[in-house]
Amino acid sequence: MAIFPRPVSPKNAAGDLWGYLLEKRAHRWPLLGVSMALTWVIIWVFVIDANTNIKPKQNQITYFQNWQADRSDITVILQQKKDLAARVTALHAKQKEMQKVADIFGIEWREDAKRNAAREAEAVRILNAQIDKRLAEAQAKLEAGAPLTTQPPSPASGTVE
Secondary structure, three states, X not given: OOOOOOOOOHHHHHHHHHXXXXXXXXXXXXXXXXXXHHHHHHHHHHHHHHOOOOOOOOOOOXXXXXXXXXXXXXXXXXXXXXXXXXXXXXXXXXXXXXXXHXXXXXXXXXXXXXXXXXXXXXXXXXXXXHHHHHHHHHHHHHHHOOOOOOOOOOXXXXXXX
């Protein structure tokens, strides 16, 4: 007995296939229909997948507040302080949400949270100190009678910082 069959001619192979298809079997047509449907489903899934994530995305327009040109440095700095507090609050809310997800999946996060809490508190403290310093400088300028706003250097002046 040979391991591999001897080479067959295409004519004999086509004859065998035709003979097999002509045999009367009760399940012949339902299986043919199921196999054709499954083939078309696979082709359809490939076509759908080929069109996924290839189309250009719509540009996302981000609108920002229009600030008055004559607002004071103090107003700007106080707004930055409020924005920092809001950002920290939003970050903490997002962290709480992610910690719930981590608990669901059994991820250990408490040690990392303890380690990072001190670093985060230090970073927020430094940022608040910088903002407070700039606020004190702006108040000192205001008391000294300096102009209320500082104009950035114009691009035509050629100074680059």
